[in-house]
Amino acid sequence: MSRYRLRPTPVQQEALLRHCSHAxxxxxxxxxxxTWWTPRRGPAPGFAERCRQLTxxxxxxxxxxxxxxxxQQQALKDFAQxxxxxxxxxxxxxxxxxxxxxxxxxxVGRRGTAWDVRRLNRKTGEVKVPKVGWVRFRWSRPVPDxxxxxxxTRDRAGRWHVAFATVPAPVPAPGNGAAVGVDRGVTVSAxxxxxxxxxxxxxxxKEAERLQWLVRKLSRCKRGSTRRTRIKAAIARVKARQADxxxxxxEKTTTRLAREFDVIAVEDLNIGGMTRTARGTTDNPGRNVRQKAGLNRGILAAGWGALARRLEDKAPxxxxxxxxxxxxLTCHSCGHCAPVNRESQAVFRCAACGHRANADVNAARNIRDIAVGRTVTARGGRAVAQPVNREPQPDLLSG
Structure with a gap:
């Protein structure tokens, strides 16, 4: 998808909102x-039948x-898909x-035809929307032919965007045979x-302080009031700035990795399961509910899932x-694995050989070696990576 910032007039915004409500x-x-149809009642209507009902x-x-x-028909087609x-x-x-x-x-253009898109000047273009007319958008890059x-779309911050359905070409591999390991974390994103x-x-x-102030102010607003709607819009604008x-x-990090390395290794993480919210009630408050909620926010703010997803798109x-x-927990230098090797969140010190390094960098190098070993072996060659011990070994310096 090639997304651009849409700039409709107030009259066009009303027409676009009507389209959104109809869809x-x-x-x-x-x-x-x-949801009404069941196997006992028979199959649910298909796209053609729903179009007849829409007429x-x-x-x-x-x-x-x-x-x-x-x-309206495209909304039905999207639902069928x-x-x-x-x-x-x-x-x-x-x-x-x-x-x-x-x-x-x-x-969607009828019978596979393309919709009208034209350029007005260096920074402005126009796209034709049915029953709205020509709507301007920011020409930040060329629109694919x-x-x-x-x-x-319109986000919660009130901004309009237009996204043209195109499949961008993947980033070509550099061909240098280099491999990189990526360890995702909360303190260090990558x-x-x-x-x-x-x-x-x-x-x-200052933005974080303003967000906290707005959230406290929102908690004192009456539901359905105009003041609550205005504060929610202000909160959405702050969060939209963070998301952007x-x-x-x-985007910049994944493009850089795809251009500089032939093999990119990441951890296979179940992010959906890791960010599942810990639940608690008044009678049964649970354990570490607030800490788990903070960890979830840190994981989502680091963009773990989006980073891996964009790497798959750019470097298939x-x-x-x-x-x-x-x-x-494994030392990249000697392969010793023990919980005591992780001296702190940022410091890794091997209890066997004394190797000292950043804990996240040490994990990234282990991830890279595992990936390179698998890649080389899958091609029929000799694995060049050192094997990483999978079971933690007892501390050699204890006892």
């Missing part, structure tokens, strides 16, 4: 209809007929869409086996996921 209304009707609904409801049939993905086991079941949170719609579909420590940018001190910085850092076939077991 969300049609989607939610399809969700409700799909009847547009004839009976003037407000629905005033919208774009292209937007979501159901197919769910039945295929690759995605979750499609759920309800909520106003203010799911604002967007997709436009022959775009047949695009999606218009530690490389080369010794580099990369940190995902976040909010400044994190995304920019991820060159990303190797390894088992993270004992990589942070």
């Amino acid at each position: 969300r209304y049609v989607w939610n009707l399809a969700v409700e209809q799909n 009847e609904a547009r004839a009976d409801n003037r407000w629905l007929a005033a919208g774009s049939v292209t937007v 979501a159901i197919a993905n769910f039945l295929g086991g690759t995605h979750r079941r499609p759920t309800w869409r909520k106003a203010g949170r799911h604002e967007g719609f997709r436009i 022959g775009v047949k579909s695009f999606r218009v 530690a490389l086996s080369t010794g580099d420590l990369l940190h995902a940018p976040g909010l400044t001190v 910085r994190r995304k920019d850092w991820i 076939g060159r990303l190797v996921k390894v088992n993270p077991a004992y990589t942070s």
Whole structure:
């Protein structure tokens, strides 16, 4: 997806919001209809049948007929694809869409034709949206030729974007045979086996203080009030700034790794399970609920999942996921594995050979060696990496 910042006029914003509400209304009707059908009642209607029902609904409801049939039919097509993905086991079941949170719609050219996109000047372009007209957007980079579909979205901060459906070409491999290991963490977002420590940018001190002040202010607002809506929008703008910085850092970091290394090794982590919230109630408060919530926020703020996902997109076939077991406890120099080797969060000191290094860098080098060994062996050659002990050994200096 090639995404650009959309700049609609106030009148165009009202028309775009109507498109969003129509697409969300049609989607939610399809969700409700799909949950009603059971194997005993027979199969749920398909895309063609739902389009016929949409035609009847547009004839009976003037407000629905005033919208774009292209937007509404595409919402049904997106739902049909979501159901197919769910039945295929690759995605979750499609759920309800909520106003203010799911604002967007997709436009597809009829019979495979491309929609109109034109450039006005060096920084401005226009895209034609049905029943809205030409809407300007920031021309931050060239739009790919022959775009047949695009999606218009509005985030919680009130910003509009247009994303053209294109598949970017992967970053070519440098061909130097170099490999790098990446250890993801909370204090250090990404530690490389080369010794580099990369940190995902976040909010400044003043921005973080403002966010805390807004959150406290929100807790005192009455639900449904105008003041609460205004404060929620302010919170969304602050968080959007943080998300933009994190995304920019991820894009630049993954492009750099894909350009400089032939093999990129990361840990095979179940991030969804790791960030599952610890639950507690008044009667049963649980243990370390607040600490677990803070850890979850740190993991998500570091962009672990997005980093691996963008590496897969930019370096297909060159990303190797390894088992993270004992990589942070094993000495890269001698292979000794013991819990006492991890002297602190940042310091690794081997109890056997005395090797001292940054703990994250030491883990990244173990990840790299495991990946290189697997890669070379899979090609039929000789494994050049040192084997990493999988079971922790007793401390040689104790007792």
